[in-house]
Amino acid sequence: MDPFKSSSMSPSIKLPWLPVRTKMGWPRRGQIYVWITFTSLLLFFCVTLTFNGHVWKMFDSNMHLDEYDDANEGYGLRKLLEDPEARIERLRQEGLEKRLPQCIIIGVRKCGTRALLEFLDLHPNIKIADMEMHFFNKDENYDNGYEWYRKYMPFSTSKDITIEKTPRYFISESAPERIFRYNSSIKLIVIFRHPTTRVISDYSQVYENKLERNKSFEPFEKIVIDKRTGRVNTGYKAVRISMYYYHLTQWLLYFRRHQIHIVNGDNLIVNPLEEIKKVETFLGLDHAITDGNVYFNETRGFYCMKSGINQHCLGAQKGRKHPDIDPQVIRKLNNFYRPYNRKLFAMIGQKFDWD
Incomplete structure (x- = not known):
């Protein structure tokens, strides 16, 4: 019996999805x-x-x-x-809205701002903006207005705190005044790391990016030391960023000291929970992030985040190994930054072990 024939199907009907029978019989x-x-x-x-x-x-x-x-x-x-x-x-x-930030992480670049933001994201009442908005430091963004800024914020409830992070705000000439006009009572977070270590980290990121594009790049020692004078090259932007005292002075012209919380970036690497708890207190939040949310990843060599069964580490570009630097250059940088560090400690009433 022909399997493709039946009493209810006319022989003249052709099904487009079936192979056509030929004179030699059905296809193989x-x-x-x-x-x-x-x-x-x-x-x-x-x-x-x-x-x-x-x-x-x-x-x-x-x-x-x-x-x-x-x-x-x-x-x-x-x-x-x-x-x-x-x-x-x-x-x-459901009571969720996109709200303008009540707290901003203003810097500093290569001091652990991304790590801090993602650790804080573990808190149920902290909602983070994933993008660095560059709203207060770039004219083309600022001219778009607050509603443009708001639409890139996360959904949150009235009990939550929205945080945005753009490290370039710290060295921006326009950001302090613009943020003050936006919200004079806003809370700001800045994270400092050993200034010499920060310069090396800054160089390492730029150096690796150049290598990926097959572009040449001078050794660290030749960039950070002025060839003519033999002194630290303050024309190198990475060197100027680590002069924290001068940049923070501009922020204290507009904001009171109690509005600015300073995170120890060196301690965040080895004891993140201690620094996170201080931020929770600064924001007026319960200590909801515990040691169950933080674990040391032996493979990556630094602390990662954990929420329930989900684990998360920063991207592969984070925590990169620094190049070997001439010890004499490191000593020269440390000596260069020492007076600026002392002025910073006196300004903030806080001291870090940077000697």
Whole structure:
């Protein structure tokens, strides 16, 4: 009996997805498998393209709509397929809004600002902006206004604290006054690291980026020391950034000392929980981040984050090994920074072991 014939199917009807019978009989089994495979692949690509088109349209309409994943845990596929405007309206009905930051991490570059931000993200009442916004230090961003700034903030409740981080604010001439005009009572966080170590870290990042683009780059010693005078080259931007005293002076023209919390970046590396607890106190929050949220990763060589069964470490570009530096150059840098460090300690009423 012909398996493709039945009393309810007319012989004149041709099914496009079935192989056609020839005078020599039905195609071989291999040909049938080819048709089945081709049909399955075509169907898969059609479904994939349709689904991805919908998801891309959703993300394109609001590139930061997924910043509040924790608030939507459990919604699963519905969250992906939900209309963006409908989702925003639902979040607002649940008391969630995109709020302007009540706290800003203003610096310093290569002192551990990203690590600090991600550790703080473990707190249930801290919501972080993933991007460095450069709102208060770049005219083209600042001219867009506060509503432009707000739309890149995470969703939060009225009990939460939103934090934004842009390390370049610390050395910006315009940022202190602009932030003061935005919110004169805002809380600011700055993180300091040994100034010489920070310069080397700064150099290491730029050096590796140059190598990846096959560009040449002078050795650290030739950049940091002026060839003509033999002194520390203050024309090198990385050297100037580590002169913390001068930059912090500009912030204290607008903000009171109690509004600025200073994190010990060197201690954050070896004892992150101690520094995190100080920040929680500064923000007026309960100590919700515990030793169960922090663990030392033997492979990476530094502390990582843990929330429930989820573990997270900073990217591979973080914690990079520093190049070997001539000890005489290191001593020269330490001597150069020592008077500036003493002025800084007197200004902030806090001392670090940088000698």
